[in-house]
Amino acid sequence: MSGSNSSVPGSDAKLEAASPLSFTVHTMPSPGLDDAARRTASGRLKMLLILAVCAAPVIASYMAYFFYRPEGRTNYGELVDPLRPLPAALPLSDLQGRAVEAKSLHGQWLLVVVAGGACDTGCEKRLWLQRQLREALGREKDRVDKVWLVDDAQALRPETLQAVSQGDPVTVLRVPREALAQWLSPAAGHTLEQHFYVVDPIGNWMLRAPGDPEPARLKRDIERLLRASAGWDRAGRP
Template sequence: MPSPVLSDTARRTASGRWKMFGVLAVCAAPVVASYFAYFVVKPQARNNYGELITPTVELPARLPLSTLSGETVAPASLRGQWLLVVVADAACDATCEKHLFLQRQLRETLGADKARLDKVWLIPDGGTPRPEVLQAIAPGQPATVLRVPREALAKWLTPASGRSLADHLYIVDPMGQWMMRVPPDPDPARLKKDIERLLRASASWDRPGR
């Protein structure tokens, strides 16, 4: 017959070993997780070109928008699509022309995803753009050109410190949230990468068209 003393000793020895293995597993878990993250997940450091706006700023429900012919436009009509926004007076100086050209070219280079991005030009001075400027932005998918009082627009979009609204382009998500401000004199290639990342990240829930 086995000795009760030996059986108790064996049980205590086995229990001690399992506890030791448990402690080792707990200690090793962070190491295993870090190796898994590094070699399998391979996270990348955030390298966005544009400045992320945190928290995002919602499109005001009562933002007074109107077409060039004076018809009122509901702000909600801008939702449902990614927006690349230019802000510039109707006279459209050299910076404005460069931004409008870049806006058009970026959308065209997105290939099949270009239907998920709309071009918007907000005019805060109430003027009327030159016909040749409107003609230049008409080919392909025309930009949405809207007038909006400068004071009202400033409650939604704001420039970087020491800059004006017209110095930047602005990216707005399909829910109407302003979420990124593009640096002045932007690098087209780096800006395109930002837009492509945003479109990939939202591919599961964003669809072309409003």
């Protein structure tokens, strides 16, 4: 009706009483600390997974070579157990007397000969066989380096130095015999100079050939090692 108040007396009070809606603000946990912890844990997990993936081929290849031996399969050379890592402090030097870091030999399979600088007939035979073995590996030969460790202070004869410098040269390094004996060792009844020593790309001495070895059988050992490491080792140093 005109001029009348449309409000019902007491209606405002009833509305207020019927409106219990209210908001309560609770303290929320800070997301910063939890997120940081989650990121740290996730980063560590990813790093462990990466390390595991990188190490798996190496571990698998050694497991296959050392422990999985189908019937009838035997290695010719003597496996070194446990493996003997190349000492970081091994005092190596080149023929000019300059110090050479041991870690510079990492990254390739090494076929190692030990002999004095005078290089007698036996030394010459082993250096020749070292070259022939590497060449016989065909396209896999670039994964193997030839190394001659000279364990005395005698000068190399010019003709010997010329021979080991032809084609793919031999890496010739001097090392005191006493220091070398802390890493390599001969079989009972033999001298250090009578063997070939096989070193893996990580720097582990892991196989010793018999004195005066049969070339074909030693070659098969090397080929097996190269096949076992085909998934993680490539030609050339990193």
